[in-house]
Amino acid sequence: MPRAAVAFVHIVETVNTRIGRVAMYLIFVLAGVLLWSVISKAFFRPALWTQEMAQFTMVGYFVLGGAYSLILGANVRMDLLYGRWSPKMQAAVDCITIFALIFFLAVMLWGGIESTIYAFEVNERSRTVWRPYMAPIKIVICVGVFLMLLQSIAFLIRDIATLRGERI
Amino acid sequence: MPYEYIAIAMFAGMMAMLLTGQRVFAGIGFVAVVAAIMLWGDRGGHDIAFTSTIKLMNWYPMLTLPMFVWMGYVMSETRLADDLYRMFHVWFGPVPGGLAIGTILLMVLVSAMNGLSVAGLAIGATIALPELLKRGYDKRMVTGIIQGGSSLGILVPPSIVLVLYAMIARQPVGQLWLAGIFPGLLMAGLFLLYVVIRCRINPALGPALPKSELASISRAEKYRLLTAGVLPVVIFLSMMGPFVLGYVSLVESSVIGAAIATLVALVKRRLTREVWEKCIVSTLGVSCMFMWILLAALAFGAVFDGLGAVRAIEAFFLEDLGLSRWEIMILMQVSFLLMGMFLDDTAMLVIVAPLYIPLVRALEFDLIWYGILYTITCQVAYITPPFGYNLFLMRAMAPDQVSLTDIYRSIVPIVGIMILTLIIIMIFPQIALWLPNQVYGQ
Amino acid sequence: APIKWRMQTYAGAALGEHVCKPAIDQFNKIAAGQMEIELYYADQLVPTSELFRAMQNGTIDAVQSDDDSMQSPTEVTVFGGYFPFASRYSLDVPVLFNQYGLKEIWEQEYGAVGIQHISAGAWDPCHFATKDPINSLADLDGKRVFTFPTAGRFLAQFGVVPMQLPWEDIQVALQTGELDGIAWSGITEDYTVGWADVTKYFLTNNISGAWIGHFFANADRWNEVPDNLKLLMQVCFEQSHYYRQWWYWGGEADLRVNGPKLELTSIPDAEWATVEEKAREFWDEIAAESEVKAKVVEIVKKYNDVMAKAGRPYRYG
Numbered sequence: 071m072p073r074a075a076v077a078f079v080h081i082v083e084t085v086n087t088r089i090g091r092v093a094m095y096l097i098f099v100l101a102g103v104l105l106w107s108v109i110s111k112a113f114f115r116p117a118l119w120t121q122e123m124a125q126f127t128m129v130g131y132f133v134l135g136g137a138y139s140l141i142l143g144a145n146v147r148m149d150l151l152y153g154r155w156s157p158k159m160q161a162a163v164d165c166i167t168i169f170a171l172i173f174f175l176a177v178m179l180w181g182g183i184e185s186t187i188y189a190f191e192v193n194e195r196s197r198t199v200w201r202p203y204m205a206p207i208k209i210v211i212c213v214g215v216f217l218m219l220l221q222s223i224a225f226l227i228r229d230i231a232t233l234r235g236e237r238i
Numbered sequence: 239m240p241y242e243y244i245a246i247a248m249f250a251g252m253m254a255m256l257l258t259g260q261r262v263f264a265g266i267g268f269v270a271v272v273a274a275i276m277l278w279g280d281r282g283g284h285d286i287a288f289t290s291t292i293k294l295m296n297w298y299p300m301l302t303l304p305m306f307v308w309m310g311y312v313m314s315e316t317r318l319a320d321d322l323y324r325m326f327h328v329w330f331g332p333v334p335g336g337l338a339i340g341t342i343l344l345m346v347l348v349s350a351m352n353g354l355s356v357a358g359l360a361i362g363a364t365i366a367l368p369e370l371l372k373r374g375y376d377k378r379m380v381t382g383i384i385q386g387g388s389s390l391g392i393l394v395p396p397s398i399v400l401v402l403y404a405m406i407a408r409q410p411v412g413q414l415w416l417a418g419i420f421p422g423l424l425m426a427g428l429f430l431l432y433v434v435i436r437c438r439i440n441p442a443l444g445p446a447l448p449k450s451e452l453a454s455i456s457r458a459e460k461y462r463l464l465t466a467g468v469l470p471v472v473i474f475l476s477m478m479g480p481f482v483l484g485y486v487s488l489v490e491s492s493v494i495g496a497a498i499a500t501l502v503a504l505v506k507r508r509l510t511r512e513v514w515e516k517c518i519v520s521t522l523g524v525s526c527m528f529m530w531i532l533l534a535a536l537a538f539g540a541v542f543d544g545l546g547a548v549r550a551i552e553a554f555f556l557e558d559l560g561l562s563r564w565e566i567m568i569l570m571q572v573s574f575l576l577m578g579m580f581l582d583d584t585a586m587l588v589i590v591a592p593l594y595i596p597l598v599r600a601l602e603f604d605l606i607w608y609g610i611l612y613t614i615t616c617q618v619a620y621i622t623p624p625f626g627y628n629l630f631l632m633r634a635m636a637p638d639q640v641s642l643t644d645i646y647r648s649i650v651p652i653v654g655i656m657i658l659t660l661i662i663i664m665i666f667p668q669i670a671l672w673l674p675n676q677v678y679g680q
Numbered sequence: 681a682p683i684k685w686r687m688q689t690y691a692g693a694a695l696g697e698h699v700c701k702p703a704i705d706q707f708n709k710i711a712a713g714q715m716e717i718e719l720y721y722a723d724q725l726v727p728t729s730e731l732f733r734a735m736q737n738g739t740i741d742a743v744q745s746d747d748d749s750m751q752s753p754t755e756v757t758v759f760g761g762y763f764p765f766a767s768r769y770s771l772d773v774p775v776l777f778n779q780y781g782l783k784e785i786w787e788q789e790y791g792a793v794g795i796q797h798i799s800a801g802a803w804d805p806c807h808f809a810t811k812d813p814i815n816s817l818a819d820l821d822g823k824r825v826f827t828f829p830t831a832g833r834f835l836a837q838f839g840v841v842p843m844q845l846p847w848e849d850i851q852v853a854l855q856t857g858e859l860d861g862i863a864w865s866g867i868t869e870d871y872t873v874g875w876a877d878v879t880k881y882f883l884t885n886n887i888s889g890a891w892i893g894h895f896f897a898n899a900d901r902w903n904e905v906p907d908n909l910k911l912l913m914q915v916c917f918e919q920s921h922y923y924r925q926w927w928y929w930g931g932e933a934d935l936r937v938n939g940p941k942l943e944l945t946s947i948p949d950a951e952w953a954t955v956e957e958k959a960r961e962f963w964d965e966i967a968a969e970s971e972v973k974a975k976v977v978e979i980v981k982k983y984n985d986v987m988a989k990a991g992r993p994y995r996y997g
């Protein structure tokens with residue numbers, strides 16, 4: 071495989087693993103925010119920001135962790151046929167079907183970027199009284215989806231390598 | 239092209255994509271965005287996938303999902319249920335078939351502490367199954383009850399499947415959970431009955447523990463083990479209690495549950511570095527899997543709805559075929575069961591969302607009750623070949639002497655019992671609806 | 681049909697059956713195959729928070745909503761709910777739009793962002809329905825209440841904790857404890873969509889005002905429609921507003937008196953005077969935010985002045 075392609079795979083997977091391993095701790099941020107919600111409701115005035123902050127955190131969790139979850143192989147496949155194929159056959163089919171994933175993510179990114187630009191243009195804020203700006207969470211979604219897109223391309227390169235009998 | 243054909247093409251495309259073995263969410267999402275762009279390409283069809291993310295974000299009960307997944311992993315990885323198994327082992331061992339009965343009860347308790355079937359299956363396959371096999375229990379019978387019993391995790395609250403259903407059907411999660419309790423107990427009861435009857439007919443299927451083994455356990459030890467049963471009750475009550483009484487919200491109750499399970503694991507010094515790593519990584523993986531599939535399913539559903547396909551289907555059943563509502567319901571359930579055998583529960587969610595829920599609503603059936611029927615069908619889907627989540631896990635976790643054929647054979651009576659439960663609840667909806675009506679006073 | 685539109689309303693199915701569907705059915709029937717509007721309910725195609733953008737892009741051709749719920753990026757968004765100072769009867773809204781010039785302001789504001797404003801109408805009053813009774817302003821303190829953004833800003837000064845959720849999830853949120861109540865609608869809607877099943881008390885004072893609602897369309901789509909159909913659409917949408925007028929007017933009175941599910945409470949008159957005064961202050965604050973907002977507030981003040989001088993039955997006291 072071309073050295074640039076191999077380097078791309080390594081860099082993408084290293085970056086995605088690192089980001090994902092940070093993102094997976096967001097579950098404790100999420101729990102913390104919700105626990106504060108319980109406490110503030112019980113002892114003070116219910117906090118205005120907890121529910122929305124929790125929702126943002128959850129989105130960050132599964133979007134920024136998305137690429138790492140792809141690396142972990144956590145996303146189920148239907149392996150009725152797939153499971154019986156040889157690794158080469160699997161790689162060959164994946165080489166084609168990975169474009170479904172790439173296309174889906176690309177379209178999502180397209181919509182996401184448009185929505186983010188819109189958020190900047192109109193200074194979009196959430197409807198709540200807390201009124202957070204919407205651009206940051208939309209940027210987070212775009213970044214996460216972009217990283218997943220890079221990861222899908224890295225998978226494609228790996229599959230091509232497998233077909234050529236090489237290992238990355 | 240008429241919309242009906244596009245709708246059929248979407249379904250066919252989705253099935254074809256799934257068969258290629260590509261990641262499920264990619265297949266569903268791909269078909270959704272392609273259809274959206276073909277339909278509304280010149281006018282913003284590409285928005286659908288992104289706006290689904292926003293839909294998912296706005297739906298606050300989704301916050302419970304990572305919490306319950308975490309709780310399930312802490313439960314199974316820290317082996318909080320080991321003592322529970324030993325309790326049932328000691329107390330039920332002397333009866334013929336007693337260890338199998340104990341295993342079913344274990345599965346019920348584990349189900350009350352987590353929202354998926356994975357934890358139950360892990361505990362069943364790695365702790366209970368080897369013990370049962372060592373004592374000469376019939377491997378097909380016990381493999382079956384572990385598979386069926388662990389699937390109760392999605393019917394007995396808390397249940398992640400019911401959270402997902404609630405999102406799509408826009409029904410109250412609290413009521414759905416309460417509705418799952420009695421059907422879950424009914425199904426567990428039928429499993430018990432099945433074991434008792436089979437062991438009565440053929441005691442060799444489930445030999446009682448030998449006297450010598452029983453004698454080695456002191457009376458004090460027996461009573462000490464009983465305290466193990468307190469733990470699940472505490473976790474369940476501390477989670478469901480404040481919620482049902484209205485002190486905390488659903489989402490908050492899930493955090494309380496997760497926090498208590500974590501605390502117990504810490505106090506018992508079971509949260510080692512490896513266990514911690516396993517729990518946190520698996521939670522991310524499973525949460526991401528669900529979120530991305532749901533996201534793709536929401537996009538798929540929106541496009542499907544945008545086609546007007548839902549109306550076409552309603553009109554087809556109600557006007558063209560001229561069926562009565564119960565005939566349609568039975569037709570739906572049969573087709574759904576058949577699909578469930580070939581699909582796994584995540585794919586079922588995608589189908590149930592655009593097709594069945596609007597129809598159930600149009601026919602004026604209770605959507606809480608239907609949520610229970612849906613969940614039981616998912617349980618069947620979990621354990622039936624060729625696709626089944628539990629089936630795969632069982633294959634991975636079971637001891638070597640349990641072959642794939644054994645696993646396939648083992649589920650036959652279990653599926654029968656599940657379908658029997660399904661029929662009973664279809665005929666007597668009150669089994670599901672009595673408790674939520676009682677609590678929420680409607 | 682040669683022209684096919686997708687319209688999404690802010691309302692969920694139960695309410696949409698009344699406040700939107702009849703008019704759309706009528707339109708489709710009269711248009712007799714020349715054009716067809718397909719109606720979708722809250723969040724069905726896109727989430728309500730993305731509704732405006734979807735209409736701008738053309739994913740959705742037309743929208744029924746107030747300005748506030750769909751978060752329109754215009755200067756008039758804050759006027760989705762109008763406040764105790766603004767008007768008294770639902771007839772006030774069409775007068776403000778058709779005789780006092782609000783219609784032109786709305787058309788201009790929406791025209792600038794690629795949207796055709798088709799029709800404005802008075803919707804329902806916004807009352808509190810709660811789990812605990814509200815007998816004074818002090819009872820509002822700390823209540824987590826579903827309401828709309830502008831009302832939220834106004835109500836926050838009474839200690840209300842305003843919450844935002846998808847409309848379809850409110851009933852569930854009341855059950856699961858996420859909400860203590862709603863300050864969103866009249867009693868008719870409470871009964872129609874099932875919120876009366878999960879709350880106990882109804883506050884007769886509409887502290888959070890009432891709604892102005894609209895029909896909008898993507899401007900390009902609108903321009904493609906032949907004139908006779910444009911006119912038909914306008915007439916049918918006006919008819920929808922009219923349907924609401926009597927449906928709410930009769931429904932509110934009937935359910936207050938004969939409704940079995942909600943117990944009525946009121947705040948003392950002296951406190952109501954406080955609310956009205958606070959409302960006037962609040963709208964002065966809003967007016968200070970921009971020229972357009974100042975113009976709308978000024979028009980409303982002018983109108984109220986006329987009404988007050990006109991005496992009974994326009995205004996009492």
Ligand code: NA
Nearest residue numbers: 349391394396
């Ligand atoms: Na459970």
Ligand code: NA
Nearest residue numbers: 579619622625
């Ligand atoms: Na299956």
